Amino acid sequence: MAAMFSQNPVMNGPNYSFNQSAAPSSAADGYRQHRFDPYTDNGGSTLAIAGDNFAILAGDTRSTSGYNINTRYEPKVFKIGGSDSTQRDATLILSVVGFAADANALKERLDTVVKLYRYQHGKAMTVKAAAQRLSIILYQKRFFPYYAHAILGGLDEEGKGAVYSYDPVGSYEREQCRAGGAAASLIMPFLDSQVNFKNQYEPGSGVGHNLKERERVLLGRDVVEDLVKDAFDSAVERHIEVGDGLLMMVITKDGIEEIYKPLKQD
Incomplete structure (x- = not known):
């Protein structure tokens, strides 16, 4: 073509x-x-992990076109729904990866909807309501979909971390963790092992079907931040469309904190 x-x-x-x-x-x-x-496809990858009282969404900063690097700093994680352009009081985080123009259009659309809700109702939209609204936005474009993989994060009504992942036409579910983008097939098995504890059993608990599954517990913030960095460090070794920098956004009851860490640039 x-x-x-x-x-x-x-x-x-x-x-x-x-x-x-x-x-x-x-x-x-x-x-x-x-x-x-x-x-x-402008490359890059994102991931999200929900904790007990926080959620972390992260993405690399490389933007590509084939074998060309367009820029080494193109964020894929955004604050959503603040009362002004600074987003200082935003309560939601959206990660989008894929076609950069569609990703930016989707981010702006959701941000406008959530800001309008805040203006009309005098309060921030909950992450559950925003997740449903994002699903509708995507479904409305089902005949010419946004070419982007979206993950929405925030804190639910109980203050627990919440992560929602989407397909291009609006189907979504709440998950403990999810990866998207170019290196999703490399990162997701790592998250299944380290976050979801898939196929992990208690040593000496039995044989075959008698094996006792490892108890699934929510990880602490420090552990999750290290896992995110490890996931991207591994991805950049195996994928040319991922690299340069890692932008993490951590949402807690105190607000959203941004953390930037360098990745390999070759």
Whole structure:
């Protein structure tokens, strides 16, 4: 498939093309098929982990187009629903990865909806209500979906960490942890082992079906932050579309804290 955007804008100009032509359908009639492909993948990965009284959403900062690095600092994790543009009192975090333009449009749409709710009702939208609203936003675009993987995080009514993951057309569920983006297939098995304790059993508890599963407990914040860094350190070793920097946002009852850590740049 021909590229929609020229890879050499200096020599050829922007060269935006809506005329992507395939081979003639037959030698006799010479007709050609024309199509428009608006999507691309700008790489990167995100993950989210819910704790007892906090939630952490994180993403790398690399933006790519094929083998090219567009920028080494393109955040994929955002504060949502603050009372002004500084988002100093935001109560939600959204991570989006995939096509950067769609990701940004989705983030702005949800932020507008949550801000409007705050203005109309005089209080912040709950993470459960925001999760349902984001599902509706995605479903409304089901015939031309946002090409992005979204994860929403916050604190529920009991003050416990809540993480909601989505497919492109709005199906969602609350989870303990979830990874998305280019390196999701590398990170998610690590999270299944270290956060969900999948296929882990108590030593000496039996044989075969008599094995006792390891008790599943919520991890502390320090442990989770280390796991997030370890997950991305591993991903950058195996995936060229992930790297440069790691931006983590931690939401607690005291607000949202941003943490930046460097990753490999090669």
